[in-house]
Amino acid sequence: MSLSNRQIIYANTPSPAINPSLDNGTFKLNTTSLPNGRNESIPQDKVLVRVHYLSLDPAMRQWLTAKRSYIAPVERGSVMRGQSIAQVVAVGADLTSQYAAGEWVVAYSGWQEYALLGAKEAQKVTVPAGGRPTDAMSVLGMTGLTAYFGMLEVGQPQPGNTVVVSGAAGATGMVAGQIAKIKGAKRVVGLAGSADKCDFLVKELGFDAAVNYKDADWKKQLKEATPEYIDVFFDNVGGEILDACLARAARDARFAICGAISQYNAAKPQGPSSFMTVISQRVTMKGFIVFDYAKKYSTALNDLATWLSQGKLKRREHIVPGGLEAAPQALVNLYEGANTGKMMVEVAPVEEKARL
Amino acid sequence: MSLSNRQIIYANTPSPAINPSLDNGTFKLNTTSLPNGRNESIPQDKVLVRVHYLSLDPAMRQWLTAKRSYIAPVERGSVMRGQSIAQVVAVGADLTSQYAAGEWVVAYSGWQEYALLGAKEAQKVTVPAGGRPTDAMSVLGMTGLTAYFGMLEVGQPQPGNTVVVSGAAGATGMVAGQIAKIKGAKRVVGLAGSADKCDFLVKELGFDAAVNYKDADWKKQLKEATPEYIDVFFDNVGGEILDACLARAARDARFAICGAISQYNAAKPQGPSSFMTVISQRVTMKGFIVFDYAKKYSTALNDLATWLSQGKLKRREHIVPGGLEAAPQALVNLYEGANTGKMMVEVAPVEEKARL
Numbered sequence: 001m002s003l004s005n006r007q008i009i010y011a012n013t014p015s016p017a018i019n020p021s022l023d024n025g026t027f028k029l030n031t032t033s034l035p036n037g038r039n040e041s042i043p044q045d046k047v048l049v050r051v052h053y054l055s056l057d058p059a060m061r062q063w064l065t066a067k068r069s070y071i072a073p074v075e076r077g078s079v080m081r082g083q084s085i086a087q088v089v090a091v092g093a094d095l096t097s098q099y100a101a102g103e104w105v106v107a108y109s110g111w112q113e114y115a116l117l118g119a120k121e122a123q124k125v126t127v128p129a130g131g132r133p134t135d136a137m138s139v140l141g142m143t144g145l146t147a148y149f150g151m152l153e154v155g156q157p158q159p160g161n162t163v164v165v166s167g168a169a170g171a172t173g174m175v176a177g178q179i180a181k182i183k184g185a186k187r188v189v190g191l192a193g194s195a196d197k198c199d200f201l202v203k204e205l206g207f208d209a210a211v212n213y214k215d216a217d218w219k220k221q222l223k224e225a226t227p228e229y230i231d232v233f234f235d236n237v238g239g240e241i242l243d244a245c246l247a248r249a250a251r252d253a254r255f256a257i258c259g260a261i262s263q264y265n266a267a268k269p270q271g272p273s274s275f276m277t278v279i280s281q282r283v284t285m286k287g288f289i290v291f292d293y294a295k296k297y298s299t300a301l302n303d304l305a306t307w308l309s310q311g312k313l314k315r316r317e318h319i320v321p322g323g324l325e326a327a328p329q330a331l332v333n334l335y336e337g338a339n340t341g342k343m344m345v346e347v348a349p350v351e352e353k354a355r356l
Numbered sequence: 357m358s359l360s361n362r363q364i365i366y367a368n369t370p371s372p373a374i375n376p377s378l379d380n381g382t383f384k385l386n387t388t389s390l391p392n393g394r395n396e397s398i399p400q401d402k403v404l405v406r407v408h409y410l411s412l413d414p415a416m417r418q419w420l421t422a423k424r425s426y427i428a429p430v431e432r433g434s435v436m437r438g439q440s441i442a443q444v445v446a447v448g449a450d451l452t453s454q455y456a457a458g459e460w461v462v463a464y465s466g467w468q469e470y471a472l473l474g475a476k477e478a479q480k481v482t483v484p485a486g487g488r489p490t491d492a493m494s495v496l497g498m499t500g501l502t503a504y505f506g507m508l509e510v511g512q513p514q515p516g517n518t519v520v521v522s523g524a525a526g527a528t529g530m531v532a533g534q535i536a537k538i539k540g541a542k543r544v545v546g547l548a549g550s551a552d553k554c555d556f557l558v559k560e561l562g563f564d565a566a567v568n569y570k571d572a573d574w575k576k577q578l579k580e581a582t583p584e585y586i587d588v589f590f591d592n593v594g595g596e597i598l599d600a601c602l603a604r605a606a607r608d609a610r611f612a613i614c615g616a617i618s619q620y621n622a623a624k625p626q627g628p629s630s631f632m633t634v635i636s637q638r639v640t641m642k643g644f645i646v647f648d649y650a651k652k653y654s655t656a657l658n659d660l661a662t663w664l665s666q667g668k669l670k671r672r673e674h675i676v677p678g679g680l681e682a683a684p685q686a687l688v689n690l691y692e693g694a695n696t697g698k699m700m701v702e703v704a705p706v707e708e709k710a711r712l
Contacts, residue, residue, distance in 0.1 A: 062632070069636040238631065257634050271627035275594065276418070278613050278643035280425040285641040287634035 002033035002040060003048075006324055007112035010074045014064055016267045018335075020328035026064070027080060027111075027328045034114055037090025044093040046116040049086035049107050052352075053319070054327055054345040055137045056334050057082070058170075058236070061264035070289045079110035080327070083142065084347070085125070085133050086115070095119060104133040106141060111327050113347060128305045132317075133350065138171050138342035139315040140304055142290060146258060147175035147234075148300045149293040152183070154256035154286050155232040159184040162228050164245055166190075167236030167261060168210065169197035171315075171342035175304075176234045176258075177207055178313050185232070189225045191218075191241055193337040200340055205314055219244050232256070238263045239270050246274040246283065255285040265335055316341030323347055358389035358396060359404075362680055363468035366430045370420055372623045374691075376684035382420070383436060383467075383684045390470055393446025400449040402472040405442035405463050408708075409675070410683055410701040411493045412690050413438070414526075414592070417620035426645045435466035436683070439493050440703070441481070442471070451475060460489040462497060467683050469703060484661045488673075489706065494527050494698035495671040496660055498646060502614060503531035503590075504656045505649040508539070510612035510642050511588040515540040518584050520601055522546075523592030523617060524566065525553035527671075527698035531660075532590045532614075533563055534669050541588070545581045547574075547597055549693040556696055561670055575600050588612070594619045595626050602630040602639065611641040621691055672697030679703055 011028040012019070019025035035041060037048045063081055066073045074081045086107035091099045099105075104125040109115035125136040138144060150172075157163050163180040167173040168190025180188045190201040190210040198210035209225040211218050222244055229250035235242050238260025249255070263269040277283060293300070307313035318339035320330040327345045334343050367384040368375070375381035391397060393404045419437055422429045430437045442463035447455045455461075460481040465471035481492040494500060506528075513519050519536040523529040524546025536544045546557040546566040554566035565581040567574050578600055585606035591598050594616025605611070619625040633639060649656070663669035674695035676686040683701045690699050 062636075067632075067636075069632075070638075243627070257631075259635065260632060263632065269629050269632060271599070271629045271631040273625050273627045275613075275627040276423075276425075276616060276619065276625060278641065279615065279645070280418075280423075280643070282426075282643050282645060282648065284643075285634065287636070287638050287640075289635065289638060292638065 003036040003114055005032050005034050005112055005114045006030070007032060007079045007110070008324060008327055010064065010076055010078060010080050013076070014061070014265070017265050018061065018064075018328065018332050020332045022325060022328065025328065029325065034116060042090050042092050042116060045095065045118060046092045047088050047095055047099050047105075047119075047122050048090040049105060049109065049115055049117055049122055050089050051084040051086045051107065051109050051113055051115065051347045052350060053085040053134050053137070054111055054324075054347060055083040055142075056327070056330055056343040056345060057142070058259050058261045058264065058334065060331060061335065070291070079112055081110050083107065083137050084109045085137055086122070088122070089114070099124070104136070106136045111324065113324055129309055131305075131308065134317060134342070134344060135308075135315070137344070138317065139175055139308060139313065140301055143171035143342060144175050144304045145293070145297060145300055146290040147172045147179060148304060149290055149296070150234055150256040150258045150288055151176045151179045151232075153293065154288050155180070155234055155254050157183055157185040157232045160186045161231035162187045162189070162226050162250070163232040163234070164189045164191065164226065164230045165234045165236075166241045166245070167259070168192050168201055168207065169340045170236060172258060173234070173236050174201070174205060174315065174341060175313065177201070178205055180232065181206060182307060182312055187226075187228075189222075191222070191237070197340055200316075213241060222248060229253070234258060235260070237261055243272045243274045246272050246277045249277050249281045249283045251281050253281060253283045255283060257285055257287040261335060318343045320345045359392040359470055361388050361390050361468055361470040362386070363388060363435045363466070364680060364683055366420065366432055366434060366436050369432070370417070370621070373621050374417065374420075374684065374688050376688045378681060378684065381684065385681065390472060398446050398448050398472060401451065401474060402448045403444050403451055403455050403461075403475075403478050404446040405461060405465065405471055405473060405478060406445050407440040407442045407463065407465050407469055407471065407703045408706055409441040409490050409493070410467055410680075410703060411439040411498075412683070412687055412699040412701060413498070414615050414617045414620065414690065416687060417691065426647070435468055437466050439463065439498065440465045441490050441493055442478070444478070445470070455480070460492070462492045467680065469680055485665055487661075487664065490673060490698070490700060491664075491671070493700070494673065495531055495664060495669065496657055499527035499698060500531050500660050501649070501653060501656055502646040503528045503535060504660060505646055505652070506590055506612040506614045506644055507532045507535045507588075509649065510644050511536070511590055511610050513539055513541040513588045516542045517587035518543045518545070518582050518606070519588040519590070520545045520547065520582065520586050521590045521592075522597045522601070523615070524548050524557055524563065525696045526592060528614060529590070529592050530557070530561060530671065530697060531669065533557070534561055536588065537562060538663060538668055543582075543584075545578075547578070547593070553696055556672075569597060578604060585609070590614060591616070593617055599628045599630045602628050602633045605633050605637045605639045607637050609637060609639045611639055613641055613643040617691060674699045676701045
């Protein structure tokens with residue numbers, strides 16, 4: 001019998017906020033059927049995978065907008081795009097030398113329970129000592145790599161530098177700040193949206209200071225936390241936070257512009273009004289996309305895995321229960337800062353076997 | 357008898373616009389007396405110069421604001437800061453081997469008719485073949501150098517590139533655009549504020565296209581003028597123009613942020629709202645100040661003088677008559693885009709001898 005597969009389809013353009021309802025909201029549920037790989041063979045050049053954890057990423061809101069960007073928008077009517085951690089269920093005839101059932105992969109599956117993927121869409125995961133399969137889509141995956149290249153190639157912290165990271169308790173920010181510290185930055189300051197997150201940054205990750213941008217006096221706190229101004233700013237947030245950090249930019253500061261989560265749902269995005277500082281302090285602001293550094297991924301992953309195993313790099317996951325249909329609301333919550341660490345939706349627990 | 361010297365003093369903080377009235381406005385007139393260098397000797401380490409042409413520069417508005425900047429603000433009650441082209445009238449005993457009466461200098465005189473200057477404040481001018489003394493404060497001076505380093509060190513145009521310059525008919529912009537063309541840019545487009553300026557850019561300076569940003573459909577014109585998007589943007593204007601150019605940024609574009617004349621008088625400056633493009637197109641925006649390239653001035657001046665003598669580089673002056681007291685209104689007019697080319701106030705014509 002065929003495999004019943006539930007999917008989340010991108011149905012309606014957000015206007016501008018995502019509506020998480022599966023009944024006439026931004027997304028809708030759909031059910032298809034797939035060959036089950038037992039009494040129905042799968043295509044010879046595909047693997048059948050079962051999705052366990054969906055990656056939720058700030059960039060997703062941008063994918064729903066038909067603007068010129070680094071990646072084509074998701075087409076309405078198609079499965080919502082996204083990475084996942086999945087397990088191989090069945091292997092097509094051409095791929096039996098590459099995959100075996102039970103192996104973990106980073107899957108370009110989109111938001112669905114199962115997927116038939118080509119070899120490029122299912123990257124086998126090597127779980128390092130002390131690691132978990134899900135690390136491959138966070139600290140040892142896209143968010144870790146984004147932090148690595150943004151901090152080291154764009155930010156280029158030098159010994160003695162003050163480094164500030166916004167969205168510092170998010171999957172990318174927490175790694176970015178720790179890398180700055182590993183590389184000898186004098187002072188690493190995180191900006192985050194709650195007292196708990198700030199505690200986490202200082203007490204668990206070793207940031208030198210953290211500022212809760214929801215405090216009324218956060219700009220004053222930021223000033224006090226950066227007495228020698230800001231040499232490197234790793235920005236995930238944009239808007240008012242970018243603005244405040246520009247106002248604190250040191251001479252020749254490097255601003256690595258990774259994201260602008262505060263602006264993604266804005267009908268009219270806001271740019272930095274402290275822009276004069278770019279001139280007076282000779283600031284370099286550079287946007288970057290992790291894909292551009294693909295040739296250096298293996299070196300970076302090696303560094304990240306080493307630091308992880310040495311305990312120099314810590315990570316945290318924020319796992320949302322509730323299965324596939326929890327994803328739309330979780331995405332909305334991501335933009336509201338609900339997560340500390342990598343946010344993912346548990347479609348099926350690691351230990352749960354596939355229903356075939 | 358002593359030399360009567362009229363000065364313009366910075367009197368009142370603009371709020372936020374400059375008030376050009378000399379009666380309770382931003383500036384006021386003052387008269388002092390100086391030793392005349394004949395029957396009253398001047399200090400041994402000074403030269404007495406007579407100012408002929410005051411330089412008017414967009415940066416001046418910033419100098420009147422007590423914000424952290426690349427240069428200390430002008431103090432209220434002191435002579436307004438500014439370069440001038442001046443002629444040596446008398447030479448102190450220690451400097452007779454360096455200066456002679458009648459020589460032209462670029463003077464850090466401020467806005468006054470005469471000044472007693474140290475050797476660092478009076479740089480002798482070598483007028484090249486076909487040149488004029490005033491070139492030393494425009495195409496062969498600060499504005500030319502600013503264009504040179506901003507375009508070549510920050511913008512780095514490559515053959516095949518599309519280069520856009522804002523404030524293109526200003527002293528810096530017109531040189532920046534021509535340098536891009538000299539260096540092999542495929543397409544150089546100027547943004548300016550009148551049809552006459554646009555004609556000048558295309559017909560006299562050889563720009564490939566020019567867009568009048570006061571036209572209602574200027575954004576559409578800009579789009580049509582940049583069919584392959586913008587690789588290098590040399591920005592003198594900021595605000596809405598920077599925003600429109602960001603929206604047209606090509607992949608890996610370099611934005612050389614030289615100035616933001618549209619924002620200098622704004623109570624609440626506006627940053628670019630198309631900021632998302634910085635990420636999606638991996639744009640580098642870099643602010644710069646010409647002073648940082650001081651070690652390379654001589655190479656740059658040599659290039660600029662060569663291009664000028666070869667006819668590859670054209671320049672234009674916008675000379676405001678009316679003497680010293682015309683300066684405040686001329687400065688206001690500068691921010692309104694009154695000038696094509698280097699704006700300067702004629703305190704005394706070149707040929708006029710000093711009254712001593």
